[in-house]
Structures are given as C-alpha cells and as structure tokens.
Amino acid sequence: MLYESSPIAILIFAAFVLGVVGLSFYLGRKGQSAKGYYTAHGEVHWFVNGVAFAGDYLSAASFLGICGMIAFHGYDGFLYSIGFLAGWIVALFVIAEPIKALGRFTFADALDSRFNSRGIKLSVAISTLVVSIFYLIPQMVGAGDLIVPLLGLPHTAGVVLVGVAVTLIVVTAGMVSTTWVQFIKGSLLVFFCGILVAMILNRGLVVGTGAAANLTPQVRTVTPEGAVLIDGKPQSKSHDLRPVGSITALPARYAGQTATGPLRPLEYLAALEDSTIVTWSSKKHSDAAGTHTTFTPVERQGSELLKPGGYFKGLTTGKLADKLDFASLMLALFCGTASLPHILIRYYTVKDAADARKSTVVGIAAIGGFYCLTLYLGLGAMTSGALDPTSTNMAAPLLAKSFSTTLFAIISAIAFTTVLGTVSGLIMAGSGAVAHDLVENVLRIPMNDHEKVRCGRIAAVGLGIIAMVLGVLFRNFNVSFLVGWAFNIAASANLPALVMLLFWPRTTKQGIIAAVTVGMISSLAWILLSADTFEKVYGWSREASIVPFSQPGIVTIPLGFLVLVVVSLLTPPPAETVRRHG
Amino acid sequence: MSGSQSQEHPRGRAAASISRIGLTLFWIYVLLYAGFIGLVLFRPDLLSQRPFGGVNLAIASGMGLIGSALVLAVVYMAACRVVEANSSRRS
Numbered sequence: 001m002l003y004e005s006s007p008i009a010i011l012i013f014a015a016f017v018l019g020v021v022g023l024s025f026y027l028g029r030k031g032q033s034a035k036g037y038y039t040a041h042g043e044v045h046w047f048v049n050g051v052a053f054a055g056d057y058l059s060a061a062s063f064l065g066i067c068g069m070i071a072f073h074g075y076d077g078f079l080y081s082i083g084f085l086a087g088w089i090v091a092l093f094v095i096a097e098p099i100k101a102l103g104r105f106t107f108a109d110a111l112d113s114r115f116n117s118r119g120i121k122l123s124v125a126i127s128t129l130v131v132s133i134f135y136l137i138p139q140m141v142g143a144g145d146l147i148v149p150l151l152g153l154p155h156t157a158g159v160v161l162v163g164v165a166v167t168l169i170v171v172t173a174g175m176v177s178t179t180w181v182q183f184i185k186g187s188l189l190v191f192f193c194g195i196l197v198a199m200i201l202n203r204g205l206v207v208g209t210g211a212a213a214n215l216t217p218q219v220r221t222v223t224p225e226g227a228v229l230i231d232g233k234p235q236s237k238s239h240d241l242r243p244v245g246s247i248t249a250l251p252a253r254y255a256g257q258t259a260t261g262p263l264r265p266l267e268y269l270a271a272l273e274d275s276t277i278v279t280w281s282s283k284k285h286s287d288a289a290g291t292h293t294t295f296t297p298v299e300r301q302g303s304e305l306l307k308p309g310g311y312f313k314g315l316t317t318g319k320l321a322d323k324l325d326f327a328s329l330m331l332a333l334f335c336g337t338a339s340l341p342h343i344l345i346r347y348y349t350v351k352d353a354a355d356a357r358k359s360t361v362v363g364i365a366a367i368g369g370f371y372c373l374t375l376y377l378g379l380g381a382m383t384s385g386a387l388d389p390t391s392t393n394m395a396a397p398l399l400a401k402s403f404s405t406t407l408f409a410i411i412s413a414i415a416f417t418t419v420l421g422t423v424s425g426l427i428m429a430g431s432g433a434v435a436h437d438l439v440e441n442v443l444r445i446p447m448n449d450h451e452k453v454r455c456g457r458i459a460a461v462g463l464g465i466i467a468m469v470l471g472v473l474f475r476n477f478n479v480s481f482l483v484g485w486a487f488n489i490a491a492s493a494n495l496p497a498l499v500m501l502l503f504w505p506r507t508t509k510q511g512i513i514a515a516v517t518v519g520m521i522s523s524l525a526w527i528l529l530s531a532d533t534f535e536k537v538y539g540w541s542r543e544a545s546i547v548p549f550s551q552p553g554i555v556t557i558p559l560g561f562l563v564l565v566v567v568s569l570l571t572p573p574p575a576e577t578v579r580r581h582g
Numbered sequence: 583m584s585g586s587q588s589q590e591h592p593r594g595r596a597a598a599s600i601s602r603i604g605l606t607l608f609w610i611y612v613l614l615y616a617g618f619i620g621l622v623l624f625r626p627d628l629l630s631q632r633p634f635g636g637v638n639l640a641i642a643s644g645m646g647l648i649g650s651a652l653v654l655a656v657v658y659m660a661a662c663r664v665v666e667a668n669s670s671r672r673s
Contacts, residue, residue, distance in 0.1 A: 081648070082644050334615060364652055368652050
C-alpha cells in the first residue's frame with residue numbers, strides 16, 4: 001500500500017525520538033572508561049536494569065512481529081509470546097546469580113572465567129557476533145516497516161535512519177546511554193501499549209464498514225519492468241490495495257447491533273470467539289506478465305482463530321515432522337533467552353548477584369505484562385479494518401492509526417525507539433566481542449583503556465553498517481520468524497556451555513570450545529538448509545530442502561550438550577577439579 | 583553448583599540454598615511449560631474448550647503460564663530474602 005505522510009505525525013515522531021536519544025546522551029555522558037563503556041561501571045540500579053531488560057528484550061519481534069502474526073493468523077502469534085517469556089525462567093532461576101560471579105565485560109569473559117583460553121574467547125566471540133547479526137536483521141526490517149507508513153519514505157530510509165541513530169548512541173556513550181535508552185523505551189512501550197489496549201477494549205467489536213467491508217479479492221502485480229499494478233491498473237494514491245481485517249457478524253447476543261460497545265478484557269475475548277471475522281490469505285504466482293500476489297478474504301468463526309494451528313499449520317496435519325518443528329521452536333524460545341549475549345551482558349551493569357536477581361524479576365513483570373497485552377493488540381489489529389495485506393509487521397502502527405494520527409505517531413515513535421533500544425544492546429554485545437574478546441584477548445594486541453573504547457566504537461560502526469545492509473536484504477520477512485532463528489542459534493551455541501560450566505565441575509575448556517562451535521555451526525547449517533530458507537531466501541522449492549523441519553533446536557541443543565560432555569570426558573579435567581577431587 | 587565458595591561458610595551455604603530453590607522452581611515451570619506444549623501438540627481439541635466463562639483453554643493456559651512465571655519469580659525473591667537474612671544472622 002502507498003502511504004501519505006502527515007506533518008503532525010512526523011513532528012511528534014521526531015520529537016519523541018530526538019528526546020529519547022538526547023536524554024540518553026545527557027545521562028550517558030560519563031561512560032568514557034572501558035568499564036563505563038561496556039558495563040556502565042556496574043552501577044545501574046536494579047529497578048532501572050530490570051526495566052532496561054524489558055527495553056532490551058522487547059524488540060521489533062515482540063511488538064511488531066507478534067502483533068502482526070496474531071492479526072493475520074490468530075492465536076499462534078501468542079505462542080511466541082509464551083515462549084519468549086518462558087525463557088526468562090531459565091535466566092532467573094539458573095543463570096542470573098551465578099553469571100554475575102563470572103566474567104567482567106562480555107559473555108566470553110563468563111565462559112572463560114576459569115580457563116584463560118584463547119580458544120574459548122575466539123569461539124564465543126564468533127558465536128556472539130553470529131547471534132547478534134541474526135537478531136539485528138529483524139530489528140532493521142522492523143525499522144524500515146515503521147518508516148514506510150509514517151513518513152511515506154521507502155523501506156531503506158528507515159533502515160538507514162535507525163542504523164545511523166543507534167550507531168551514534170553506541171559510539172558516543174556506550175552502555176550507560178544504551179541502558180537509559182532501553183529504560184525509557186521499556187517504560188514507554190509498556191505504558192502506551194496499555195493505553196492502546198484500553199482504547200481497543202473501549203471501542204469493543206465493530207462490524208466492518210467502508211473499504212474493509214469489501215470482500216472482493218485483490219491482486220498486486222509487479223511487472224518485469226518493476227511497475228506495480230493493483231487489479232491490473234497502475235498503483236496510485238487513488239487506486240491502491242484496500243485495507244483489510246474486519247468483522248462481518250457479531251455474536252448472536254448482539255443481534256441487530258453493529259457494535260458491542262466497550263468490553264471488559266475477558267468479555268472482549270469471549271465476544272471475539274463468537275464473532276465472524278474476515279482474514280486474508282495470500283498466494284503468489286509468476287508468469288510472463290510479472291509476479292502476482294492474490295489476496296483472498298476468508299470468513300471464519302473467531303473460535304477457529306483463537307486456537308493453535310492458524311500459522312503453525314503442522315499442528316493440525318498430524319505429521320511427525322511438523323510436530324517436531326513446532327516443539328523445536330518452543331524449545332529454542334525457552335532456552336534462547338538466557339543464551340542471548342546482549343541480555344547476558346546486562347548482568348554486568350548491576351553491582352551484585354542480589355541486584356541481578358531483583359532486576360530479573362522486575363524484567364519478568366514488565367515483559368510478562370507486555371506479552372499479555374500483545375494478544376489484545378493483535379486481535380484489535382485483526383478487526384481494525386486498517387491492515388495492510390502486504391505486511392504483517394505494520395499491524396500495530398496501523399492499528400494505532402485506526403484510532404488517530406497522533407496515537408499512530410506516538411506508537412510509531414515508541415516502536416522506533418524499541419528498535420533503537422534493542423539494536424543498541426546488540427551492537428554493544430557485538431562491539432565487546434570484537435574489541436574486548438577478539439582484539440584484546442585472542443589477538444592479544446595490548447590496548448590501554450582509551451584504545452579499548454576506541455576499538456569498541458570502530459567495531460560498533462562496522463556492525464551498524466552490516467545491520468543496515470541486512471535489513472534491506474531481508475525486508476519481506478516477518479520479524480518474529482527471523483528472531484526465532486536467532487534464538488535457535490543462541491540456544492544451541494551458548495546454553496550448553498553456560499549451564500554445564502555452572503553445574504558440572506568436569507567441564508573442560510576443550511568441551512566448551514567444541515560445544516559452542518558445534519552448536520553454532522550445526523544450527524546455522526540447519527537453518528540455511530531448511531525448507532523456509534529455500535523458499536523465502538533462495539527462491540527454491542521447499543521440497544528440495546534436505547532437512548526434515550525448519551527449526552533446529554530440538555536436535556542442535558541436545559547435540560551441544562552431548563558434544564560438551566563427550567569432549568570434556570576425553571580431555572584432562574581442569575586443575576581446580578583435580579585439586580578438589582583428587 | 584560448581585562455584586568456588588566453600589560450602590562451610592554461611593555465604594557459601596546461602597548461595598547453595600538459593601541455587602537449590604532456583605532449580606526447584608525451574609523444574610516446576612518446566613513441567614507447566616511442557617504440559618502446555620504437550621496439549622498443543624497432542625490434544626489441541628481440548629484447547630478449544632471454554633470452561634472459564636467464554637475464554638477458551640488455549641488463552642487461559644497461555645495467560646496462566648505467563649502469570650505463573652511472575653508468581654514463581656516473586657516466590658523466589660521472597661525465599662532468597664529469607665535465606666540471605668538467615669545467613670547474615672549466622673555470619
């Protein structure tokens with residue numbers, strides 16, 4: 001769809017973003033030593049750190065991706081919410097306190113705390129970079145998707161805007177500034193999404209009217225010359241795809257009415273279950289005239305949409321491969337949170353283990369509350385009559401637009417700072433991996449404090465550029481789906497090493513190196529050979545894929561544990577274990 | 583836990599207690615999560631039932647999992663506070 005920019009929306013957006021970035025620069029002006037740059041001097045208050053956890057973690061995937069997935073496919077997007085939140089249980093009960101005692105600046109520090117091994121530093125630094133890059137892609141895609149309806153600029157402009165902004169944040173003030181951006185963003189996100197949900201409940205359910213009530217299929221064609229046609233005619237502001245997502249019939253108890261009026265939270269869900277809702281499916285085919293995407297309305301009962309199987313079709317096929325694929329994804333989401341380097345480094349910004357614990361609980365409260373809201377946001381978008389059939393990622397901002405331009409601008413600005421916050425954390429983690437782990441500890445290039453910070457900044461600029469390029473290349477993917485890949489790689493590469501280091505004294509440095517390397521390579525290879533990648537990245541047939549399902553976690557996470565155990569047993573025990581156990 | 587703190591020292595015992603509490607609560611949640619995933623995989627028909635005044639089991643159990651994470655987190659905080667208070671008294 002084509003969008004017109006609104007001057008008011010642009011002003012509000014610019015004020016919000018500049019305000020958040022300016023505030024973070026002001027608050028972060030003290031972080032100039034290496035300890036300040038990488039860990040904010042370890043002086044962040046536990047409550048601030050807890051909300052910053054939420055601001056770090058609730059990325060474009062959580063806000064844009066889940067909302068979009070629920071809006072187009074129903075309940076299955078909520079499964080991502082459940083899985084993402086469940087991962088914090090591993091972080092709190094297993095990782096939070098012990099990791100505070102390990103390491104100094106980075107995740108590699110933690111895994112290498114007992115061994116002083118260049119091999120560990122190298123493998124973990126590479127793993128950190130791979131995970132960070134995979135996690136960066138959906139954030140940049142989300143940024144581009146936000147800019148399109150707000151400013152009417154192309155997707156690439158949004159990607160470049162966020163890339164430049166976040167690189168400035170990280171380069172100038174590091175972790176202190178990043179923490180404050182994440183704190184402010186986390187607070188705003190939860191607060192304004194709460195406002196949006198209140199407005200959804202106050203509006204209640206309304207039978208679709210206008211363009212959204214038109215249930216004629218639509219066809220979007222991209223010709224070989226690059227021109228875009230809608231139903232055979234050139235796309236223009238006056239001839240464009242119609243917004244979609246509507247209700248055609250309310251429950252019987254509202255007979256004769258076209259709106260339910262305000263509803264309480266549980267009433268809303270119950271009324272939606274008994275309503276008839278129109279969702280839109282899309283199918284692509286190509287011929288000499290171009291690539292045609294046909295959008296077809298499908299009228300369904302709400303009860304069909306509010307149960308599993310709308311997106312994860314395999315849940316209803318009964319095929320073992322499909323069930324394994326889903327189980328694998330849920331395992332990766334559960335194991336992945338505590339394995340994400342940009343989350344783990346946040347534990348070095350508080351003063352002790354007790355603060356690490358308290359900040360995690362605050363994070364869980366904020367994140368859990370937000371994920372409960374995502375169900376209402378997604379369902380509200382589904383029935384808003386404002387969805388763009390070509391993009392699942394724009395559902396949340398367009399939902400806000402269905403209420404008012406001002407709210408649309410605010411939500412878009414918050415979504416943009418959401419991306420800023422997460423991308424800042426990722427680039428910090430990646431910058432630490434390059435400067436501290438690779439340059440200082442693997443290559444053993446001696447650097448004073450000032451040089452360490454400068455090296456980190458140069459790495460941040462490089463990562464920012466890579467992130468921008470990838471954000472443009474992957475623009476057509478749903479962001480939750482992309483983040484699922486990052487979780488798979490993180491859980492496969494990092495979690496076995498971290499858990500076994502904490503709980504098995506017989507863990508050796510060779511075991512850690514092997515587990516990280518095998519976990520990372522196996523999960524990456526699996527993803528690159530999966531049916532989803534074949535179809536969506538390479539443009540090949542799904543049937544040509546050589547792996548049985550797309551999510552590798554159920555194979556590669558246990559593989560990481562197995563490799564660590566076997567290699568550790570085959571190599572000499574660490575000196576500390578020999579001393580203690582003889 | 584394979585930490586370096588002595589088990590004899592009150593602080594070491596406190597850390598070990600906190601670790602045990604954390605792992606116990608962790609396994610409780612694993613059971614809840616695994617049970618939910620099992621229902622989604624093998625009995626999705628059950629999740630369409632609406633025993634709670636119009637909201638189906640899929641939504642109720644999903645919200646329940648999110649809520650129980652917070653409940654367990656608060657229980658953990660409270661338990662850790664007791665352990666640390668006892669440890670301070672002993673040391």
